[in-house]
Amino acid sequence: MTQAIELTVTQKRPLTPSSVELTLAVPEELQTNFAFKAGQYLTLIQEIDHAEVRRSYSLCSAPSQNTWKVGIKKVSGGTFSTWAHDVLKEGASLSVLAPQGHFIISPSAEDQQHYLGFAAGSGITPIMGMIQEVMALAPLAKFTLVYANQSPEEAMFLEELELLENNHPDRFKMILFYSRASVQNTRFGRIESGTIKHLFQNELAGVTFDQFLLCGPEQMIQTLKEVLPQFGASADRIHDELFFSSAEGALEVKEGQCALTIVLDGESTVLHIDKNTPVLDAVLKHDLDPPYSCQGGVCSSCIAQVTQGQAQMIKNQILTDSEVAEGLVLTCQALAQSDQLTVDYDQA
Numbered sequence: 001m002t003q004a005i006e007l008t009v010t011q012k013r014p015l016t017p018s019s020v021e022l023t024l025a026v027p028e029e030l031q032t033n034f035a036f037k038a039g040q041y042l043t044l045i046q047e048i049d050h051a052e053v054r055r056s057y058s059l060c061s062a063p064s065q066n067t068w069k070v071g072i073k074k075v076s077g078g079t080f081s082t083w084a085h086d087v088l089k090e091g092a093s094l095s096v097l098a099p100q101g102h103f104i105i106s107p108s109a110e111d112q113q114h115y116l117g118f119a120a121g122s123g124i125t126p127i128m129g130m131i132q133e134v135m136a137l138a139p140l141a142k143f144t145l146v147y148a149n150q151s152p153e154e155a156m157f158l159e160e161l162e163l164l165e166n167n168h169p170d171r172f173k174m175i176l177f178y179s180r181a182s183v184q185n186t187r188f189g190r191i192e193s194g195t196i197k198h199l200f201q202n203e204l205a206g207v208t209f210d211q212f213l214l215c216g217p218e219q220m221i222q223t224l225k226e227v228l229p230q231f232g233a234s235a236d237r238i239h240d241e242l243f244f245s246s247a248e249g250a251l252e253v254k255e256g257q258c259a260l261t262i263v264l265d266g267e268s269t270v271l272h273i274d275k276n277t278p279v280l281d282a283v284l285k286h287d288l289d290p291p292y293s294c295q296g297g298v299c300s301s302c303i304a305q306v307t308q309g310q311a312q313m314i315k316n317q318i319l320t321d322s323e324v325a326e327g328l329v330l331t332c333q334a335l336a337q338s339d340q341l342t343v344d345y346d347q348a
């Protein structure tokens, strides 16, 4: 289902001074469409300052709880997160797209795996849903979480996680890192190469993990992907979701105009756009109706084929090198690099 549905915000709960949790009421007749797997996200749509803004937020509840909750951290300069934090009220209605995303687990009663999660900051949100799902549905499975924040005050879901640890002492274990606070029984620092190696050589020594779940900033994920294989993690067992990616430095943002031809639903439209404007933004401004969701290079729903000219992506964690070589682009990330560019949504 790609159509947005109006859902009511039944609860807005502060998690930390800079983050909130929203609970959304999904009417019974829509619950099949809104069924989700632990780790998926919702795309929320809101008109803010006369412009439609879409942002994707991970579901922090577990499917087995039959509730739809998202955690939103206020980002400095973030249009949607600031609005959700400062303006949105309980009882308001939000346009929401059905759950999406491939960073998922599906634990069952037979599951005997030991999951190892690494989360930093709001990267905890999808992993929160995963931990709750494992604890609820997989009594033979275990979960170890390494969770990094600046301080306990900034750590989303800390109380809930401590409660889970108390309720499942043999199955759920948490290792906390704080980079700006010294707290007893926690580690000082960040999730980085040295601290990860130290964990595997000490606290996690001799423990076998089956699945590795990573969610946080780009640098943390890159480091973990380099270090975890040294401790027995094969690439097919490492799963990640990138939060707050940095723009890739290699991209050259060109100045000037481009004649952009958009092929969509069998029709061609020529637009004259600035080369420093992402293709999707330009297309939306011209009242065309391309597929898209997150506008953040995360969901892949905006993929199109470049059939003439060149475009480069600001960031790309989704398309493989060979797909990029074939000319596929995430249009929300694509900037024109040539004076003429043709982007075909129908061929993607």
Ligand code: FES
Residues within 6 Å of the ligand: 292, 293, 294, 295, 296, 297, 298, 299, 300, 301, 302, 303, 330, 331, 332, 333
């Ligand atoms: S709209 Fe989600 S990746 Fe482009």
